[in-house]
Amino acid sequence: MESEANKILDEVTQGDYKYGFFTDIDMEYAPTGLSEDTIRYISNKKNEPEFLLEFRLKAYRHWLTMAMPKWAHLDIEPINFQDIIFYAAPKRKRELSSLDEVDPELLATFTKLGISLDEQKKLSGVAVDAVIDSVSVKTTFSDTLSKHGIIFCSFSEAVQNHPDLVKQYMGSVVPYTDNYFAALNSAVFSDGSFCFIPKGVRCPMELSTYFRINAANTGQFERTLIVAEEGAYVSYMEGCTAPQRDENQLHAAIVEIVAMKDAEVKYSTVQNWYPGDKNGLGGIYNFVTKRGICKGSNSKISWTQVETGSAITWKYPSCILMGDNSVGEFYSVAVTNHHQQADTGTKMIHLGKNTRSTIISKGISAGKSNNSYRGQVRISKNAVNSRNYSQCDSLLLGSRCGAHTWPYIQVDNKSSIVEHEATTSKISEDQLFYCQQRGISAESAIGLIVNGYAKEVLKQLPMEFAVEAQKLLSISLEGSVG
């Protein structure tokens, strides 16, 4: 019976990655490898002000003193940073006044990914910043948004047009000294998205960034900075894919969010980097530092993530709850299949009074994969009357995968309450039989059961993303029933 079950699981989770195509675009590259010259090359290419070059060089020098972290439950091949190209950009003039000037190959790529960069054809009302390899190729709806005083543009444009804002906030939530990959990103980041919502403005549409790694042997290092002033609101979505390649590619990003008094930022990710093939060959190494600070009172930051891709995921979207009564949320579904490894979770750092945080984590492991939740809840002495609720569930498909939970909890006052619940379950033969007896195939049954299991998290996603995420969950587990 076990073998029968494993056979079905295998069939369902052996599906292919459908975004694995490569687009042939005329590119320009930085010389392979990492040195101060590489950093000067990038900074020069981007015509950056002096302060940014200084920031990069300081980060690089600091990075040289650091070692790759080993505490995660991940088995990582050593990364040779001298083999990586740190800057790759489609060869085109930077200033694009209309869509006609975007390389048709690039447009075709995004159309293939289901993302329309044509504002006329875009009905769903989502503004998109499209980043391919190291640069942003097009940001839609910038004009519409600017009428509300909202700045939504690529990071490079922000550096040119709003250097003061960049200088004020960049590195204020994730300093370059934070960790190995944050230091690396700070040294070599090439582009990303910048978003500024002024006081009292509720952003009228969903903002989204779409990241695509295309070129071979390159790493992608983007930075996103979101600032919501007092009373502002924004919902932000991020999606990502990459071609299918036999070698591992590095992605090390930083996302920083600042929420002032009464502001709310909702950040949703559907991460679908190439996960490698079913034998564990290739795939993206995804080392990301995401952190938000609830700076003002009554502010709120909510992270929702659906993680299905990458060979390795190392990611802990966190909230620093500094303002009194501020709220942090983390909703996560992480799927691992074949030889994928994920070590993901969150940190909720309670500093202000009456701060509240919620953590809902749903891990799904199939194949020979390993899926770990790692979370820290820290309630400081001054964070009186604070609350945290954490729920960490693991679902196992088959008997060769692993699920692990590592909660770290520290409470330094007596008036706060912390709750942690964890469960581990398997899709039972009873459930499969019940579905099949109603005429539902094993594949569909697993899709149904997994989506049901992840429902609490999926319902947090904006509508535009929820449907995609549901499909992705089923596809990610194709070929895994067993």
Add this chain to the structure above:
Amino acid sequence: MLLQIKNLHAGINGKEILRGVNLEVNKGEVHAIMGPNGTGKSTLASVIAGREVFDVTAGEILYKGKNLEALSIEDRAREGIFLGFQYPVEIPGVSITNFLRTAVNEIRKFKGLDPLPGGDFLRLMEEKKRLVEITSNLTNRSVNEGFSGGEKKKNEIFQMAMLEPMLAILDETDSGLDIDALRIVANGVNKLRRPDNAFVVITHYQRLLDYIVPDFVHVLFEGKIVKSGSKELAIELEEKGYDWIKKEQEA
């Protein structure tokens, strides 16, 4: 003939449970299978549905004249075999609506039909809910999650109404039901009876048969059908108890 079981032997982990079952069911008929606990009633239902934990060691099951052996669980269901479960399993987070819509459309696909449009599906659900006297909020809940025993069984009957099977096997659907729930379940079955379908009702007690009147009653004992008769057999069993069968078998 809809179902023909010939000398069926089946078991689990090398232990034989069914030891030569013979049964014939025609369209338009209702058969009751009775018997003491542990004689193989549920095993028989599971084997007809194709549950893989059971091994068929001898004999055959013909359905609409075709041998079921090579047919998967889902294809048997799509061909019109329905099993009402004794212990329906919970599927957290999956609404009954979503679950049934998936089932209905996979069955339609198997038959070469297009998926049922959303509006038509909802109308069909409303119609069937009325038929089996189900309150409206049940279908928004997750499949069997937090359902009472009675709600679970009503949900089984509702699903049967939605899927309109040719052959419905109800495995102790009456167990654990109070008299009102029992009546609703039985009414559902009676309303769904048609000249072109058939029911096999597995029950431990005669009580259900006051509401669903069978054409034939069979007694399953130690893996074999040892006695068959009309509905009077059920009454006789109720009076004399299963010891009567045991003694007859030992004699």
